[in-house]
Amino acid sequence: MRTTLRPGKDRLYRFYEQHAESRCIDEFLFHVLRYITAFLSLCFLLLSKPNPMMKKLFFVPLLSLLLLNVAHAGKTEIVNELISTAGKFARNPERMDVSWSLNEQAQTVAKSVQDTSPVLLLRALTQQLDLHIKSKQLEQAQKLDLQILAFKEKNPQLNDRSYAEYLHKHAELLVLQEQFFEAEKASLQAIEIFRTVSVAKIGNRLDEEFAFLGKIYMQQKNWDKAENYLKQAVYPGKLPEKPVLGTDISYKKNAVLDLIKVYQETSRDELARLVETEMQGMLKPDNPVFTKVENPKLKLPSLIAGSCQITSFSYAAIPYSFVGSTNLSFLITEDGEVAGKYISQSSGWKQLDAMALQAATSCKFQAASYEERPIQTWVHFSQDWQANSGGKPYPKPELIFDSCKSDKFELMMTDTQSQDTDFSFKIDAAGKPYNFSSDLYKKNYTLTSELRSILAQCRFKPTLINGEARINNAIMRFTRK
Structure with missing residues (x-):
């Protein structure tokens, strides 16, 4: 069997081509502030303790704390990237298996740091709840919802945006159970939290919650409140300076249609026509045109030759002479390690796909870089298979x-x-x-x-x-x- 591993064409996420510079600046400032804080704390303790032995005793825990914080920051980036990618696949019902796999990987990493950063596990569990809801697995969703509530009780400090995201999913589950009053309370609580977060961090998330709450009031036929919140979603007061790449804004079109329906249900057809005219661009948007932009500052990850360990394979599993490929996606850390993986396109043979994933776990990479600084990113490869050349001819299509x-x-x-x-x-x-x-x-x-x-x-x-x-x-x- 012959295997080759080659980079996929034009498949690196455009995030780093379009936003690598701002991302690197944010991360750089984050780490600089972390080091400065640790350094100043160390100086303060050294200067305030005249005893030389005390100086040594204080240096050890501070150095350990500094190293722990840097490692923790890496875990945070991995979990957030796995969750983000799983969310993109969750929009396609045919790729839910990839979402489940990436979420499971995110939970594994999040559980390793849950004592110091429980918010990461909350995010991963919230996404699992969303996957259960999307898959119509309501019984499993209810059980997980109770587990998340118990987790929140053990960690009462979790009251930020991540908790608001959970409240939204909790409200979605309550709506499916027709508990509209409780769903309304959860959504209003999420709105109050989102109001405290800057628009630059949450994008249009607050407007999306307005649209969701308006939908709840529509189901209760509370037309006045439905109109109020839907108008805030359709005509937001503030917008982020730059749109978030990959953001799903399908809620906006649904909010426009819901507002039109509210006006029609309350015999205000003139207002309904006005909204339809003003929001024509949202209801019938132009097809976007994408162009590939090469970024000379960005260097793609490279596979270290001989690092992938391909396991032995029984030809009896595939009696035919077979040529094919398995498309893989790896999340490569700044250290060149594989932190996440999924099959983007199957070869059609479970045995070969399993071998490809196993080989991916052992692979080592030279990390991607931006302006010669290592960065974390996804990379896409195709593993080509040529199996059992002496077997029966594979049927032609x-x-x-x-x-x-x-x-x-x-x-x-x-x-x-x-x-x-x-x-x-x-x-x-x-x-x-x-x-x-x-x-x-x-x-x-x-x-x-x-x-x-x-x-x-x-x-x-x-x-x-x-x-x-x-x-x-x-x-x-x-x-x-």
């Missing part, structure tokens, strides 16, 4: 006749990718193509998009291995008529 047509191009399956208009892609177990790749985009992006849209309409017969549908690989060649 079969295109369903007339499933995709073009007036300008002829479509032909091929075994090699040798021309600009050749597209390699994967076929899922249901016969749907995805993960298209071609060198044509470097020369003609418009034509690439056109050919990809044609290829996306194609359907293939499921590839059956021992009666089970499997993922397959294929190459399609386009030739002008």
